[in-house]
Amino acid sequence: MNIPRQNLRTPGPTPVPDDIVDAMGTPMIDHRGPEFFELITQATAGLKQVFATQNDLFILTSSGTGGLESLIVNSLSPGDRVLSATAGSFGDRFREMATAYGADVQRLDFEWGDAVDPEAVRTALHDDPGIKAVLVTHNETSTGVTHPLPEISQVVKGEFDKLLLVDAVSSLGCLPLPVDGWNCDLVATASQKGFMIPPGLAFVSVSPAAWEAEAEATMPRFYFDLRAARDYLERGQTPFTPNVALLYGLQSALDKLLEEGMESVYERHADIGRFTREGVKALGLELLVDDESYASNTVTAIKVPEGVDNSRLRSLAHNEENVVLAGGQGKLSNSIFRIGHLGYVSREDIQEVLDALARILPRVGFNPG
Numbered sequence: 001m002n003i004p005r006q007n008l009r010t011p012g013p014t015p016v017p018d019d020i021v022d023a024m025g026t027p028m029i030d031h032r033g034p035e036f037f038e039l040i041t042q043a044t045a046g047l048k049q050v051f052a053t054q055n056d057l058f059i060l061t062s063s064g065t066g067g068l069e070s071l072i073v074n075s076l077s078p079g080d081r082v083l084s085a086t087a088g089s090f091g092d093r094f095r096e097m098a099t100a101y102g103a104d105v106q107r108l109d110f111e112w113g114d115a116v117d118p119e120a121v122r123t124a125l126h127d128d129p130g131i132k133a134v135l136v137t138h139n140e141t142s143t144g145v146t147h148p149l150p151e152i153s154q155v156v157k158g159e160f161d162k163l164l165l166v167d168a169v170s171s172l173g174c175l176p177l178p179v180d181g182w183n184c185d186l187v188a189t190a191s192q193k194g195f196m197i198p199p200g201l202a203f204v205s206v207s208p209a210a211w212e213a214e215a216e217a218t219m220p221r222f223y224f225d226l227r228a229a230r231d232y233l234e235r236g237q238t239p240f241t242p243n244v245a246l247l248y249g250l251q252s253a254l255d256k257l258l259e260e261g262m263e264s265v266y267e268r269h270a271d272i273g274r275f276t277r278e279g280v281k282a283l284g285l286e287l288l289v290d291d292e293s294y295a296s297n298t299v300t301a302i303k304v305p306e307g308v309d310n311s312r313l314r315s316l317a318h319n320e321e322n323v324v325l326a327g328g329q330g331k332l333s334n335s336i337f338r339i340g341h342l343g344y345v346s347r348e349d350i351q352e353v354l355d356a357l358a359r360i361l362p363r364v365g366f367n368p369g
Helices: 018-023 034-051 064-073 089-100 118-127 149-159 208-216 226-233 244-260 262-282 310-321 347-364
Strands: 056-061 081-086 104-109 131-137 163-167 186-190 201-206 299-303 336-340
Touching: 018 244, 034 056, 034 201, 034 244, 056 064, 056 226, 056 244, 064 089, 064 163, 064 186, 064 201, 081 089, 081 118, 089 104, 089 131, 089 163, 104 118, 118 131, 118 149, 131 149, 149 163, 163 208, 201 208, 201 244, 244 262, 262 299, 262 347, 310 336, 310 347
Parallel strands: 081 104, 081 131, 131 163, 163 186
Antiparallel strands: 056 201, 186 201, 299 336
């Protein structure tokens, strides 16, 4: 199947640089041998630098969803009271996982497009001392909102000393998230976003407090047993067959990120995020999130103008402009489209998107006047 190179502007999977593609073609090795020991040891050390953590860190052959599931099943027991603070599709998914494993989940919902309010988290924890853990999505891909994780952590950890489980799938590696500095107990992210490699790996960090919870947790787990991952990593292995090719790509991606410097990576994403939002508004379009204090620097959600067919707009972009935009999700499916700008992306890539939209919008009936 011959697919031409696209301007892929979904918020994951994201484009993969050519040198990382080449790295993934490195000859296969024994995943119980000395070469793999060196590979996983170096990759784990590099990931700890990106996570800004001294905590244990594990590489799972899994989607990001698998990484999030590992957070839940390794720290909780059926019946544990859990607070789920959510304002979007992925926050809801995180909550649904905990519910599926029998947690007693207390909902703390916010309007999609708004940020989680730390004061509301404080009130919920004050009113229910039996809550053991809090689930939060750092960057809500479905709405283009980055939630105020430092302030949330200050409430959850600093004031109430509860477990903090963080979905960082679309933020870590793109946005600042110093795991130790923000006192996050369990954090999961994935390969196909800021790490610039294909889907198939999840990365999970585990704090000492999380290990204390793991010792008492009784939710069922087998493939996502982090204690087994810890035991195997001590001898440079994984409990089950890893995706060796993706680990080659990961090592190459880590080299690129760390050579650029994480502060420079964050500033690059901030610059492109601002560029995207300003360009979209210059076209006369309205953002779902227009508050710079919590607008995401990895994905921008744009309201579909009244009378415009969202599907046709994205179809024209794809088929005639070679620009792949993301639709909305859940209750926003028909009312927004999204531009991903994370990982391997430049201002020039975004300018191509803006130019394409300028040509397409009049054809779908949008003339801002």
